[in-house]
Amino acid sequence: MTTTVSTAGGPVNVGALGRTLMHEHIFVTSPEVQQNWPDYPESWDEEAQIDEAVRRLSALKSRGFDTLVDLTVIGLGRYVPRVVEVAKRSDVNILVATGAYVLSELPVYFHYRGPGTPAGGPDRLAEFFVRDITEGVTGTGVRASMLKCVTDEAGLTRDVDRVLRSVAFAHRQTGAPITTHTHSGLRRGLDQQKVFAEEGVDLGRVVIGHSGDTDDYDYLQTMADAGSYLGMDRFGLDTVSFEKRVEIVATMCDRGYSSKMVLSHDTSCFSDMSDPVRRAELYPRWKWTHIADDVVPALRERGVSQEQIDEMLIENPKRILSHSGGY
Structure with a gap:
């Protein structure tokens, strides 16, 4: 059993990770837009954004949190050298991930080559994922610690299915855990579990993300009973109310599932996925300190024990x- 995990600052003993946010982002960017229209409204300033990220991480540390998992992968503007800075x-501690954020179709580079495509050839996705985990992200020496994939409204398109199976292959080769983005309202986590099971993945090594977006307890318990962890990881994003998100976690704890949940926000220091100013106005609590400041006290009021929170x-x-390792 591995005793250390790779982080952007070097290896850390797993037992020393402390309080951990398992589904976050440092920077979500659109490099092609930035490079071609640098005056775009979201206005990227490299040094200012690095400074702001350090400030926000300092605030997180002051609340007793020690580790953040940055799940920014290909499709979300991953640039690990910036995270290293x-x-x-x-x-x-900042853990980085490999994988691909694909809602429907892969980027052109992958879409037209690889298994099942007209050009054919090897699965470069799996190759790159394994390399990120075993050798490190090019130019940084930082090894990815998690694998990330997506199944959203479009469901298991050809490319989405391919990403899931490439992630499963990389997981089987390396043992790196899998975490996902899902559309919970459409029960996409079950689609993911089906594909992973077909690829021989131990579902106990998978986190089904955004599970806290639904109070479909049959769905949640079915996934947890199959072995997977549930990512209750969008606290502060009030597309589901704060009270409802707390209620879902508290209910699952009451039903004996605290050993199958992780908590997080799925927010970032900077994201141009939506207008940053408008996002801050709509979701003022969607920040890395929300769980410490608001969620934990609310869970305690709902009867969730400190032991369950820990x-x-x-x-x-x-x-x-x-x-x-692999298996």
């Missing part, structure tokens, strides 16, 4: 990130 100036924030992340 942030890590050098922060006391928070399980979701400390013990479950530690179990997910501890593994014995």
